[in-house]
Amino acid sequence: MLKKIPTAQVRTGMFIHALDGPWLAHPFWKTKFVLEEPADLAALQGSKVPAVWIDVSKGHDLEAEAELHAPPEPAASAAEELPPSREASTRSTGRVTSAAEMSRAAALVNRSRQQVMTLFGEARLGKAVDAEQCLPLVEDVANSVARNPSALISLARLKTKDDYTYMHSVAVCALMVALARQLGLDEAKTREAGLAGLLHDVGKMMMPLGVLNKPGQLTDDEFNLMRSHPVRGYEALKEGGAVPESALDVCLHHHEKMDGTGYPHKLAGEQISLLARMGAVCDVYDAITSTRPYKAAWDPAGSVQRMAQWQGHFDPAVFQAFVKCVGIYPLGTLVKLQSGRLAVVVDQHPSNLVAPTVKVFFSTKSQLPIPVELLDLTRGSDRIVGREQPADWGFKNIDDFWSQQDGR
Structure with a gap:
């Protein structure tokens, strides 16, 4: 059941179904979620949102406010019962x-x-x-x-x-x-x-x-x-x-x-x-x-x-x-390594711009393809010595090395 309440009466544990007012006044990217964090509550109450709609079937109601400070039950919380959705907080979206x-x-x-x-x-x-x-x-x-x-x-x-x-x-x-x-x-x-x-x-x-x-x-x-x-x-x-x-x-x-x-x-x-x-x-x-x-x-x-x-x-x-x-070497960049191998950049290192993760696939010494190897350049001794143009090597499928990954 939906209920409209003033923002000042919102408490953690409530399921926020909608926020009143212009969307740029909202402190969240999401629009339907369980309000769990005190910091989120403070952000909401400090915003220009005058009122919110809560869904009492998915979270706490006003009458349940007294129960908010009770010891947690071993059963799953309302947030755990909700299926993952596009309204999930960006804060819970860890880097992959x-x-x-x-x-x-x-x-x-x-x-x-x-x-x-x-x-x-x-x-x-x-x-x-x-x-x-x-x-x-x-x-x-x-x-x-x-x-x-x-x-x-x-x-x-x-x-x-x-x-x-x-x-x-x-x-x-x-x-x-x-x-x-x-x-x-x-x-x-x-x-x-x-x-x-x-x-x-x-x-x-x-x-x-x-x-x-x-x-x-x-x-x-x-x-x-x-x-x-x-x-x-x-x-x-x-x-x-x-x-x-x-x-x-x-x-x-x-x-x-x-x-x-x-x-x-x-x-x-x-x-x-x-x-x-x-x-x-x-x-x-x-x-x-x-x-x-x-x-x-x-x-x-x-x-x-x-x-x-x-x-x-x-x-x-x-x-x-x-x-x-x-990155200095964005995804898809063809690079030459100190070892003489050619590789394609497939991921960035958050704190080391010159040491991305690459897929090694060709030897400039033998001028032949070699078994594809995933290499984190922050580990080991090999390093990038320069960029290469795929056309100079006759490579036409460079983007396949990074755009068709399946996460395994």
């Missing part, structure tokens, strides 16, 4: 290997593709974007990133030319969440960053398809038209009235540069908000590492290296934090 996360991330990629196509299709038809309906997807992305940032970010990079615009938004959402956490932003701001990433390119839905998907170089007029997409997106989101200011700002200013040479307003330095500076890095990285109608993808590690050389483009502190998110 990229291999263990890959299947869940792949399912999320497939599901999010259709959701974003629908969302952007409605925007193309002039319908307002409902930001609150985007929250479940942002939450799913955030949970995947919490378990392992590299899996979803790398899978989303494997988009096709046809679904680039849609999957680019999912990838930037994931990158923004990972970067926000790397920068130490709180969960509310992280949620806003994810939503901003998801919606940052909605203005491209107002562009003619012939220009948006043109395989060749754009004319000056076409290029100027494409440069209008931040303003067009901002206007469309603003008209809808349900999108937070932070997401509007990222949509409008993710093409600004620190030296003031960006567009549409030539903002410089601190004139650009932190989220927009984050959006600039995330947008460019996914764009240049993806195959697009008019160009082939750059390799991830090479892209990071090139971006580091673009003076005046990115906020240095934000970019340094971004590199810690994706």
Whole structure:
């Protein structure tokens, strides 16, 4: 049975079914859960949520408040009786290997593709974007990133030319969440960053398809038209009235540069908000590492290296934090080891950017394939001595080494 009570009367042990008020005022990613932690209770009561709906069939009722301090019974708690669900707290989502996360991330990629196509299709038809309906997807992305940032970010990079615009938004959402956490932003701001990433390119839905998907170089007029997409997106989101200011700002200013040479307003330095500076890095990285109608993808590690050389483009502190998110050698990078073997990066080490986990598969000495071996470079004496280009070796299936892992 559902019951609405003031937030001040909420106690631990209650099952929160829904929260009143705008979703950006909520202190949680989840919306249905057993309130177990005192810290979560304090966050809820310190928020702007005026009231909540509780489900007394799944947790404590007001009348049971006196029992909350009784010794726990040996029987399972309400939280233990609930089946695992997408509303589970991100705090309980421990880090796993990229291999263990890959299947869940792949399912999320497939599901999010259709959701974003629908969302952007409605925007193309002039319908307002409902930001609150985007929250479940942002939450799913955030949970995947919490378990392992590299899996979803790398899978989303494997988009096709046809679904680039849609999957680019999912990838930037994931990158923004990972970067926000790397920068130490709180969960509310992280949620806003994810939503901003998801919606940052909605203005491209107002562009003619012939220009948006043109395989060749754009004319000056076409290029100027494409440069209008931040303003067009901002206007469309603003008209809808349900999108937070932070997401509007990222949509409008993710093409600004620190030296003031960006567009549409030539903002410089601190004139650009932190989220927009984050959006600039995330947008460019996914764009240049993806195959697009008019160009082939750059390799991830090479892209990071090139971006580091673009003076005046990115906020240095934000970019340094971004590199810690994706790694100096992101998933899928072909590397040469000191032993003379070639390997593909399949996972990052959280605290050692130059020592990822790799799959060794080829000997440069014998010029022959060797048995595939999983190697944690934080253990043992071998190390990376440089990057290699798969095309130089005739390798066409490099992504299979990391994208088809099954977690075993």
